[in-house]
Amino acid sequence: MLAGRIGAGGACAGPLPSFCHGDTISVTILPAFRTTLAAFAAAALIGFAPAGAAEDFDLSPEQPGRVHATKNEAAIAAISKDFKFVTPGKFTVAVAPGGPPLATYATDAKTVVGADPDYASAVADALGLTLELVPVAWIDWPLGLTSGKYDAVISNVGVTEQRKEKFDFSTYRQGLHGFFVRTNSTIAAIREPKDAAGLRIIVGAGTNQERILVKWSDEDVKAGLRPIELQYYDDDAASLLALRSDRADVIVQPHAQLVYIAERDKNIKRVGTLSAGWPDRSDVAIATRKGSGLAAALTAATNGLIKDGTYARILDHWHLAEEALPQSETNPPGLPKF
Missing domain, CATH: 3.40.190.10 (Periplasmic binding protein-like II)
Incomplete structure (x- = not known):
């Protein structure tokens, strides 16, 4: 284990x-x-x-049922002028394919699909960007994010007080x-x-x-x-x-x-x-570099997806409605250090 x-x-x-x-x-x-x-x-x-x-989960590489989002001008305006995307015009996101329904390799054994890739796609849509999904080993994401290999990590990362010392977080699901x-x-x-x-x-x-x-x-x-x-x-x-x-x-x-x-x-x-934070709530979040200037925009993008129903449709598609958040927060209290 x-x-x-x-x-x-x-x-x-x-x-x-x-x-x-x-x-x-x-x-x-x-x-x-x-x-x-x-x-x-x-x-x-x-x-x-x-x-x-499972019959109700589409793991094909084509993902015909993927939910798309509209551009969110307020979220785009919240991106710090100092922030530089890894590739201009693209939202480069790391994801660790750990298994369905969150993130797994599709039936072609190379395309990553699941709830986290769908959510990353919707956020990219909201920011007016093209999604560039980068499969990584779970253990590698902190160093890769810190060194600037990708703009964000969307891979079931839980908010902890220790992680908040090095990263910013924009919540998008209950843990x-x-x-x-x-x-x-x-x-x-x-x-x-x-x-x-x-x-x-x-x-x-x-x-x-x-x-x-x-x-x-x-x-x-x-x-x-x-x-x-x-x-x-x-x-x-x-x-x-x-x-x-x-x-x-x-x-x-x-x-x-x-x-x-x-x-x-x-x-x-x-x-x-x-x-995961019993007796308190503990959330899953997008991780970005500390002070990079992107977290506020990602929180705004998520709240826009929640408001217009896109967020709920993504969770419903992957049978995860129970994990929905009422709103996204930037750097909320996380799991304490033990």
């Missing part, structure tokens, strides 16, 4: 301190599916994770994790700690959602309820198999990932969402 903390919406936000698991929480660390179980796991996965894209269960589960909703008391929950080790669930379990125990049993697996395939085979009750991951898996596999469903 990931060794770094998962920030808003799943973006890696640096290491977490170690947690001491005492009497207040039950932790079950399950081994990876190794040689003796490999054949069983593969066979099971064929049954509930069919190859190919959510999702609670998903089997479609035949009797669990109806998970909204607060008491709803998760005693449940077997799959979570990534060292992630932000683990940190939150440890706190939830502590609250449950203090209230006289059963602790949460956290389960850890080496990969998504093993996690989904454990959920399907009733060895776990719930899986918690970045919301967007599970939305796609639920549509693809047809055997899990959402019963709740969790802010």
Whole structure:
């Protein structure tokens, strides 16, 4: 699993301190599916994770359903006169293709498609520019942005106080994790700690959602309820198999990932969402160089997209309406340093 903390919406936000698991929480660390179980796991996965894209998600390189935006003169006027685009007339944006529905390679294995590319395209439209999308490895975006290889990063980057020391942010989605269960589960909703008391929950080790669930379990125990049993697996395939085979009750991951898996596999469903900044909201944002003079324009562009409905159509297209923001903000409070 990931060794770094998962920030808003799943973006890696640096290491977490170690947690001491005492009497207040039950932790079950399950081994990876190794040689003796490999054949069983593969066979099971064929049954509930069919190859190919989910039916309601278009991963073609042509993207005929892409939502376009109109030019926003107010947003254009907000661009600092000192700001120089990497390529005149183009909005050069870095994106890390981590998987659908946010950003992934299309069926041609070279075109990047998804909610983040669509949003980047709409922002480029609003600024009267042509989008130049640059696929990058997640670990490379901070250095590439600082060195001026691209104008912005639109790749599910969560706002953190540490990142704000080096970058400016214009928010465009809520950072959510999702609670998903089997479609035949009797669990109806998970909204607060008491709803998760005693449940077997799959979570990534060292992630932000683990940190939150440890706190939830502590609250449950203090209230006289059963602790949460956290389960850890080496990969998504093993996690989904454990959920399907009733060895776990719930899986918690970045919301967007599970939305796609639920549509693809047809055997899990959402019963709740969790802010990455719980108990506060934590947002996903466009990242730009600190003090570059572009952030205000990107915030204005996003608010224009929200106002005219373009923003909602993009999120609806990728089944992410739950992650909508009421308005974009420049450099809002982010996840604190841990």
